[in-house]
Amino acid sequence: MRCSCCGERRDPDSVAALLCDDDIRLCKTCIGWLMHQAGGVDVTATLPVSDMDAAEAFYRRAGFEVHRYDDGFAFVTLDDQSVFDLGADARATPTHNAAGCYITSTDADAWHDRLVAAGLPATRVETKPWGMREFSLADPSGNTIRIGKPLSPGPDA
Numbered sequence: 001m002r003c004s005c006c007g008e009r010r011d012p013d014s015v016a017a018l019l020c021d022d023d024i025r026l027c028k029t030c031i032g033w034l035m036h037q038a039g040g041v042d043v044t045a046t047l048p049v050s051d052m053d054a055a056e057a058f059y060r061r062a063g064f065e066v067h068r069y070d071d072g073f074a075f076v077t078l079d080d081q082s083v084f085d086l087g088a089d090a091r092a093t094p095t096h097n098a099a100g101c102y103i104t105s106t107d108a109d110a111w112h113d114r115l116v117a118a119g120l121p122a123t124r125v126e127t128k129p130w131g132m133r134e135f136s137l138a139d140p141s142g143n144t145i146r147i148g149k150p151l152s153p154g155p156d157a
C-alpha cells in the first residue's frame, strides 16, 4: 500500500486513512511529521536499569528493538518508532525502583497475548477506573511498563 503523502510503499498495518476521506492514507512517518507541523511534541522517557545486558535481553524478548550505544544508554524502538530509552543506574532494583512508563495502544490485548507467549510476567488485563483496559509488566530493574487501550477511543469508534 502506498502512502498518499510520501508515496512510499508501506505495510497496510502501518498506514491510516483520514477520517474525512478513506482514499487518503498516511504512513507513520508522515503522521509523525504532520503531528510536528501541528505543534505536537514527542516525549521519550528514560527508564533506569541496573543491568543493561538483562534489560536488553528482556526488551528484545518482549518484541522491541534495542539500540545500544555503550553500556550506559540505549534507545528502545518498535517499528522504528521511539518507545523509551534505557539509562544505566545501579540504584534501579525491583525493591527501590518506582519508575515506569505507559504505552497506549489500540491492541493492548494482542500485546498481552504476545508477551505472555514470550514467557514474560504480565499481569491480567483489567479495566481501570481511569478509563483504560490495561495490564503491566515489570522489567528486571523494577520498571513498571503499563500497556493499555483507551475505553473511549477516538473519532474512528
Ligand SMILES: [Zn+2]
Pocket: 003, 004, 005, 006, 007, 008, 026, 027, 028, 029, 030, 031
Ligand atoms: Zn508517508
